[in-house]
Structures are given as structure tokens and as C-alpha cells.
């Protein structure tokens with residue numbers, strides 16, 4: 001059967017327990033919201049196919065458990081991700097403060113460049129808000145990440161956040177391919193020049209012999 005997509009990318013969701021990672025993923029992949037909080041055990045994933053800049057991209061999105069006790073398991077997935085969504089809850093200052101810890105955990109675990117975005121979830125909950133949009137924007141700027149305030153329950157900016165990360169991963173992939181083709185071109189140019197030089201040298205020495 002012909003492939004239904006051009007690329008397959010792996011995305012990962014990280015953040016404290018209860019910030020709404022599972023609900024965000026469910027909203028994005030199933031257009032649904034469940035208000036119960038059943039903590040993720042270890043890791044789970046869902047798939048979705050998107051059209052980004054005319055390209056069909058299938059994303060495999062890993063939803064990790066925010067609870068500390070699962071981190072030995074979840075850290076094993078960091079290296080396999082091409083994009084990471086760091087999530088905090090705008091009504092939970094601690095989860096915002098912990099973003100630094102999640103980012104440095106990723107830095108410690110992986111050597112390769114990975115695309116990242118920062119998300120402040122539960123922006124529908126104005127009454128319980130503890131983190132301002134300005135604080136979120138500033139933190140994201142300090143890491144050079146795009147920033148979204150989202151709500152899985154009210155379906156605000158969920159698609160936008162996942163699509164933005166997928167775009168970044170696709171662009172990074174295309175840059176890698178261009179760089180690879182660029183170095184292949186210069187390698188072939190160099191090899192061609194050397195071959196040309198060698199054949200000139202041979203002709204020249206043959207002429208010398210016949211004189």
C-alpha cells in the first residue's frame with residue numbers, strides 16, 4: 001500500500017503532573033476533552049497526520065508522565081524526539097518554575113538539536129491564574145522558543161501549538177537535507193577537479209615521454 005504521508009516525526013510532551021498534557025493531546029488528536037485526571041503511567045502516544053506547507057506529515061506524539069517516579073523511563077524517550085512541547089499550568093506557579101528543570105533535563109540527555117516550544121495551558125481558568133502571559137512570553141524568549149497560551153478544555157490554540165512545532169521540525173529537517181546535499185555537491189566538485197587534474201598530469205607526462 002502506498003504511504004499516506006511524506007514524513008514521520010516524533011514529538012514529546014514534558015511538564016509537571018496535572019498541567020494538562022494528556023488533555024491537550026486528546027483535544028488535538030480526538031477533538032475531545034475529559035475533565036478527569038488519570039495520571040499517565042510512564043508514557044503513552046497518539047498519532048495524527050497533518051498537512052504542513054503542502055507536505056503530508058505524520059506525527060507520533062509521546063505523552064509522558066509528569067510524576068517524578070517515572071522519569072527513568074521517560075528520559076529514555078528524549079533522545080528519539082525531534083520536537084518537544086514544554087507545558088506548565090497558568091494556574092500553578094510551581095509548574096512554571098519547574099520548566100527550567102525540564103529544559104535542563106533535556107539538555108543533559110540529548111546532544112542533537114531539537115525543536116522546542118513553550119505552552120502555558122488552562123488559559124480558560126482566569127480566576128485561578130498565577131502566571132501572567134508576560135511572564136510566559138519572557139521565559140519563552142529567554143530560551144528562544146515560540147510561546148502559546150492554550151486551553152484543552154476550551155480548545156484555544158491547541159492546533160496552533162502542535163502545528164507550529166511540526167512546522168519547526170519540518171523546516172529543520174529540510175535544512176539538514178539541504179546541508180547534506182550542499183556537502184555532497186562540494187565533495188563531487190572537488191572529486192571532479194582532482195580527476196581532471198590527474199588526467200592532465202598523465203597527458204603531460206605521456207607527452208614528455210614521447211619527446
Ligand SMILES: Nc1nc2c(ncn2[C@@H]2O[C@H](COP(=O)(O)OP(=O)(O)OP(=O)(O)O)[C@@H](O)[C@H]2O)c(=O)[nH]1
Nearest residue numbers: 017018019020021022023035037040066151152153
Ligand atoms: N480548566 C482546565 N483544566 C484542564 C485543562 N487541561 C487539563 N485540565 C485538567 O487538568 C487535570 C490534569 O490533566 P491531565 O491532562 O491528566 O494532566 P497531565 O499533565 O497529563 O498529568 P500527568 O499524566 O500526571 O503527567 C484534569 O483534571 C483536566 O481536566 C484546561 O485547558 N483547562
